Amino acid sequence: MPNLTLMESPSHSLSKPLQGFFNGTRSTLRRIHGILIERSWLLISGMLALMALSNPCVAQSLDQVLEEIGVTGSVLDAPPFDVIVVTAEHGGKSVQVNLLDLPDRKVPSSPKPAEKLRCVLNLFPGRLYEIQWKDISKIILWEELVLDRAKKLLANKDYAEAFEHLVYLRDNYPQSSNVQTLHQEFLFSSARDMASSGDLPHTLAALEELQRRFPNFRTEDVQTAISSVAAKLIDDLFARNELGVARSMILRLDKEYPGKLPMVAKAKSRFQELAETYRKSATEFRQAGDYGRARQAAVRMLEIEPELEGGKEFLNELIKEFPLVRVGVFQRASKPDTAALADWPAFRLGQLTSTPVFSFRNTGPEGGIYQFSYGNAVHSDDRMQLDLTLQNVDSSTVPDSLFLSQALLQRANIGHPLYVPGWASIFESVSVLGPERLRIRLRQPHVLPQAMMQWQLPKQGEQSFVRTIYQLKSEEDNRKRFEWIGESDAADFQPREIQEVYYEDPNQAINDLLKGELEFIDRLFPADARRLGGYRYIKTEPYALPMVHMLVPRGKGPFFEDREFRRALLYAINRSAILSDEILGGKPSPVDRLISGPFPAGASETDALAYAYNLSVEEPPYDPRTATVLVMLSQANQTSRAAKRKEPAPKLPVIRLGVPNFEAARVAGQAILQAWKIIGVDGKLVVYDELPRLEDDSIDILYMSAALWEPVTDAERLFGVGGPAETNNQYIVQALGKLNAARNWREVREGCQDLHALVAAHLPVLPLWQVSETFAYRTEIQGVAKRPIGLYQDVQKWRIQVR
DSSP states (O other), rough: OEEEEEEESTOOOOEEEEEEEGGGOHHHHHHHHHHHTTTOOOHHHHHHHHHHHHHOOOOOHHHHHHHHHHHOOGGGSSSOOOEEEEEGGOOEEEEESOHHHHHHGGGOOOOTTTTTEEEEBBBBBBBEEEGGGGGGEEEHHHHHHHHHHHHHHHHTTTTHHHHHHHHHHHOOOTTTHHHHHHHHHHHHHHHHHHHHHHOOHHHHHHHHHHHOOOOSHHHHHHHHHHHHHHHHHHHHHHHHOOOOHHHHHHHHHHSSSSOOOHHHHHHHHHHHHHHHHHHHHHHHHTTTTTTHHHHHHHHHHHHOOOTOHHHHHHHHHHHSSOOEEEEEEEOSSSOOOOOOOOHHHHHHHHHHOOSSHHHEEEEEEEEEEEETTEEEEOOTTSEEEEEEEEETTSSSTTTTTHHHHHHHHHHHOOTTTTOOOHHHEEEEEEEEEOOOOOOOSSSOOOOGGGGGOOOOOOOOTTTTOOSSSSEEEEEEEEEEEEEOOOSSSOOOSSEEEEEEESOOOHHHHHHHHHHTSEEEEESSOOHHHHHHHTTTTEEEEEOOSOEEHHHHHHHHHHHHHHHHHHHHHTTTOHHIIIIIIIIIITTOTTOOEEOSSOOOOSSTTTTTGGGGTTTTOOOOOOHHHHHHHHHHHHHHHHHHHHHTTTOOOOOOOOEEEEEEEEEHHEEEEHHHHHHHHHTTEEEEEEEEEEEEOTOOOOOOEEEEEEOOOOOHHHHHHHSSTTTTOOOOOHHHHHHHHHHHOOSSSHHHHHHHHHHHHHHHHSSSEEEEEOOOOOEEEEEEEEOOOOSSTTTTTTGGGGGGGOO
């Protein structure tokens, strides 16, 4: 029997010998530990001796050793351990011990038989034992077990787990023998197998890792393999038209393996030929007067071969000859409207091609700042009249006072097609004081009559009073072209043409912006805006004012008319999580926040934009339990009412949620539907390109992002007759009347904040959040406004910088 001695501590005397310890099984050892406490040494020695004689076992392999000590599965799942195998004469058993304290983790080659090795058995971690070297047949180190398992995994082509074992050894036991050799074999074998399965990117990565770590390992074979795999990858990238990626790969390979890969020279020649092909196409388009396609081909030419002789000069000449700006958009516009309340593309198009009588320029200390498009405007101190002075009335783009007065009367005439209820409610009369002057009288004092006049004048015969410098030239496929129509020629490098290019895939638009095939993207998903901000030749700029997001119930069924059901839908939405995680990617700005009503809250309490926001109204909570109870209560009420009418009880509707065709809205819409499903209300998403009309019965609830930048007038445009959230709720209607009768800014603020509180109580809309919007553009475009209201604000200042 081996002489195993139990030590009370490393520095204390030894106890009586415990004979034949290594011959015991785990259950026997546990019993022994209890008997040791009772000091019954002789009985234990006899039992173990009997077991050793009746159950001799000599381990044949490391797998058998692991099986014997009860280790199954991956060795990396267990805490590190070593194994001591005793001699055959003592039973040949294997015992699991804590890592042995061996110099440099090397087992002595010829220890003296009488010397002792100290060890801690895994079963008894609190006890230290000694065993004489003469009783030890073999010591198996932990790293040997890991290495053996890595070899078997590699042989079975389980590369993922083999790599895990190799990394572990490399990081923790770099001195282990054969680790480097096995790592080489792993990289070469995995590359070979991935190549045979067609996984070229991972094949190239494995080969390059092999070359970097082991530069002397079959160098010529490895580099030949790298060249062959890279050539196939380049062919694939060419086939998929990802030439920028292909070029980056070639430049990297040429830098890392100068003159050593035959495919590099061939690929460079191929790029040169393709770039020349694009130059030829660009020249042909230029000669044909198709400068848009000429510019596109020239940009492609330089993307493929930036150092092409004369390439940059060719593009610069093309830009100077015909400056062109391309704008990526995600929503199509059907008509221009600078006063669009909930139609982002209409507002964008309106800024470029229309001329409203008054245009909103920015927020001020008391409401918005408005600009009269045809001259000067003066609002009287008593707020009862507005004097307009027209400039350059002889110009074909400026109306005279008589025509303008007729347009004002038409908008106030209830029977006219251009009738505007809000304008009619404040307008009393108009007086013509000469061809260049007129005076508007109001029914009552109004703080901002200019806000009611953000509409475009009708044509007078063939004469149009549009004073913009661009007009729609053509529309084809997914591209609209707007040409310069200024009274004078465009300045050098001022865009003569602006193209709006429609994209369904935001990632494709971003790629085209990075490649130079776009100069602008008009509206970005917040996470994309942050990512693009990291490119030195791309700038991102926030718009000046946030958009207010809300849900507008439009369904005609009894549940949509039930305030408690609408409240249940609101309480079920985890608005904070959707805004922060789904829309903003966890990084909100001070402007991005939840709201409790229909009006913007601004960036702070002192923000001029926030004059209508009622801070005393609490934000709706996220409370799915209460929402579930409210749904059940609503169902009970509807059932009771139906029973009184002797009608069948209505079923919960499958809500059709209409969302604008924009990524942030689609993401939010999906999250909202999931939230409603939790409280037992099913729904489906309906994506719309144009804002659905009130009579459109294809949706039940409208997801709307609105530009409510002038609440004093926008409240009526939102909730009044014909508004996207038109309501007949008597409390809301009365509050709108009070607001329209406000005579000063104190009454305006009180009226708006009362309306805010009523909306929170009656829920004609379900408030969600306000979000700042961002656009991106390439740095070669100069003169872009800082924090503009819309993309085309001050478009006349844009210039394309020659590279």
